[in-house]
Each structure stands twice: as structure tokens, then as C-alpha cells.
Amino acid sequence: MTTDISNERIRVALLEDQQVFRESLVLVLESAGMDVVARCSQTPPFLARVREQMPHVAVLDLKLEPPDQDGTTTGMTALQCLHDFYPSVRSLVLSSHHEPEVVEQCLQAGAAGYLWKHNVGCAEVVEAVTRVARGERLMPPGLSWVPSLPGFMMQQEVPTGGVELGLLTPREREVLGYVAAGADNLKIAACLSITERTVKAHITSIYKKIGSENRTQLAVLALQLGVQRPAGI
Numbered sequence: 001m002t003t004d005i006s007n008e009r010i011r012v013a014l015l016e017d018q019q020v021f022r023e024s025l026v027l028v029l030e031s032a033g034m035d036v037v038a039r040c041s042q043t044p045p046f047l048a049r050v051r052e053q054m055p056h057v058a059v060l061d062l063k064l065e066p067p068d069q070d071g072t073t074t075g076m077t078a079l080q081c082l083h084d085f086y087p088s089v090r091s092l093v094l095s096s097h098h099e100p101e102v103v104e105q106c107l108q109a110g111a112a113g114y115l116w117k118h119n120v121g122c123a124e125v126v127e128a129v130t131r132v133a134r135g136e137r138l139m140p141p142g143l144s145w146v147p148s149l150p151g152f153m154m155q156q157e158v159p160t161g162g163v164e165l166g167l168l169t170p171r172e173r174e175v176l177g178y179v180a181a182g183a184d185n186l187k188i189a190a191c192l193s194i195t196e197r198t199v200k201a202h203i204t205s206i207y208k209k210i211g212s213e214n215r216t217q218l219a220v221l222a223l224q225l226g227v228q229r230p231a232g233i
Contacts, residue, residue: 010133011055013038015046015075016094025059025125032126043078050086056133058082061117062095062102076109083110090132094125104216108182113138167209173227175202179215180222181229191230
């Protein structure tokens with residue numbers, strides 16, 4: 001679902017501990033006509049500025065040095081807080097981590113997009129922020145991103161193979177929504193008041209209809225197809 005921001009300047013909040021990189025991002029975004037309403041290196045002041053300014057997009061690094069006063073050393077805390085308390089703010093992770101499990105963790109924590117900072121250009125950052133502000137999701141294809149692959153990969157580049165949600169039954173769509181939210185089979189069974197065996201049967205059927213190779217790819221594809229994630233998961 002896209003959001004109409006055509007009549008507004010995009011407001012951006014930055015959480016980045018490297019001062020030179022942070023200042024460079026400010027210049028790039030402001031030169032593109034965006035308003036940088038927060039530029040922080042630590043999580044507490046960043047969240048305070050978000051609460052005051054309510055940006056459209058939050059651009060987050062995952063590893064922060066030195067640690068916050070409470071010992072927090074990653075932007076994952078900020079990502080989760082944005083998801084839980086400021087759902088209207090779209091989160092774009094800009095990190096040096098390229099491991100699939102890290103990307104998946106960010107996805108499950110509510111990230112709307114993920115870029116690898118060591119191989120991304122200024123124009124790509126601006127485009128990513130713009131698209132995330134409009135409500136799009138930008139993810140590495142199949143979470144199989146490795147350093148040998150070029151740049152960051154936008155959602156539209158991920159092949160969906162002509163998959164249509166119409167192939168799924170209403171119950172399968174429900175199950176797929178929970179998978180996209182990161183719920184395991186036991187959690188899905190409890191939420192839908194069905195047996196874990198029934199959940200497994202639904203997921204097997206979904207695999208056959210959609211053609212994903214594993215649960216992670218299934219979750220990413222579900223988000224790309226616009227499957228609604230259940231609230232509170």
C-alpha cells in the first residue's frame with residue numbers, strides 16, 4: 001500500500017554513529033529536498049527526536065559505538081521501538097551487515113527496507129528513502145544477499161514468478177500473514193485455534209502454490225505481495 005506524500009517534504013530521522021557518514025547523509029538528503037529532522041548517534045536522543053518531529057522515514061544503522069548508557073550497542077532496539085510505538089514512521093536500515101539472518105531479523109522487527117551501506121550510492125539512498133516514504137518495501141532478493149552481489153536490490157527486482165494470492169485459500173492467507181510476521185508453527189496454531197499439524201499442512205500447501213524454497217523466502221515474498229501481518233505479532 002503506497003502513501004501519498006506528493007504535497008509534503010519528506011522528513012527523515014538519522015541514527016548513525018559515524019559522524020562523517022552521518023553528515024554526508026544529511027547533505028545528500030537535504031540536497032534532494034528532504035528535511036532531516038534528527039541526526040543522532042545514540043538511541044535515546046534519537047527516539048526523543050522522533051517523538052517530537054514524527055518523521056516519515058527513519059534511517060538506522062545497526063551497530064552503534066560507543067554503547068548507549070544502558071549498554072545498548074545496536075540500532076535494533078530503536079527499530080523495535082519504532083515498530084511498537086511509532087508505526088507511522090517507516091524504518092530503512094542502512095548497515096554494513098549483509099548476513100541473511102540479520103536482514104531477516106530486521107524484517108521481523110518491522111523494517112520497511114534494508115540497504116548495505118558499503119556498496120550504495122547517493123542516488124540510491126535518496127530513491128530508497130523516497131520509496132519507503134511512499135509505503136513501498138525494499139528488501140534484498142530472497143534474503144540471499146552476499147558481498148559479491150552489486151549494490152542494494154530494490155523490491156521490484158525480486159522475481160515473484162507471477163505468484164497471485166488468489167491461489168491461496170482464506171485460511172492459507174491467514175497463515176501466510178503469521179509467517180510474514182515471524183511467528184513459528186506453535187504460535188500460529190495458538191493464534192488461529194488450530195493444531196500445529198494443521199498449520200504444517202497449510203504451509204506445505206502454500207509452498208506448493210507459491211514455490212518458495214524456504215520459510216524465509218516465503219516471508220519476504222508474502223510482504224512483497226502485500227499480505228497483511230496480524231497485529232500484535
